[in-house]
Amino acid sequence: MSASALSDDRRYEQACDQAIAMCDGNLRSTIKALIMANEYLEIELAELQAAVAAGCVPNIAFSSEVVTGSHEENASTQGTSTHARSSVA
Numbered sequence: 001m002s003a004s005a006l007s008d009d010r011r012y013e014q015a016c017d018q019a020i021a022m023c024d025g026n027l028r029s030t031i032k033a034l035i036m037a038n039e040y041l042e043i044e045l046a047e048l049q050a051a052v053a054a055g056c057v058p059n060i061a062f063s064s065e066v067v068t069g070s071h072e073e074n075a076s077t078q079g080t081s082t083h084a085r086s087s088v089a
Contacts, residue, residue, distance in 0.1 A: 001009075023029040 019034065020027065020030050023033060
C-alpha cells in the first residue's frame with residue numbers, strides 16, 4: 001500500500017472516530033447523521049447543477065477568492081467593504 005493510501009486510511013479512521021464521538025458512541029445515530037449530511041449535500045449539488053444549467057455562473061471575483069483568500073481579506077486589500085461589494089453582485 002502506498003504512503004498516500006496509508007495517510008488517507010488514517011484520515012478516514014480519524015474522521016470515523018470523530019463522527020462516532022460526536023454521536024456519543026451511538027453507531028446508529030452516527031450512520032443516521034451521515035445519511036442526513038449526504039442527503040443535504042446531494043440537494044445542494046442538484047441546486048448548483050440546476051443553476052449552472054440555467055446559465056448562472058460564479059462571479060469572477062468570487063472565483064478568484066477561492067484561490068487567493070476570503071471575501072473579507074480581498075475586500076480589505078482592495079479598500080472596499082464586504083457589504084459594498086456584496087450589494088453590487
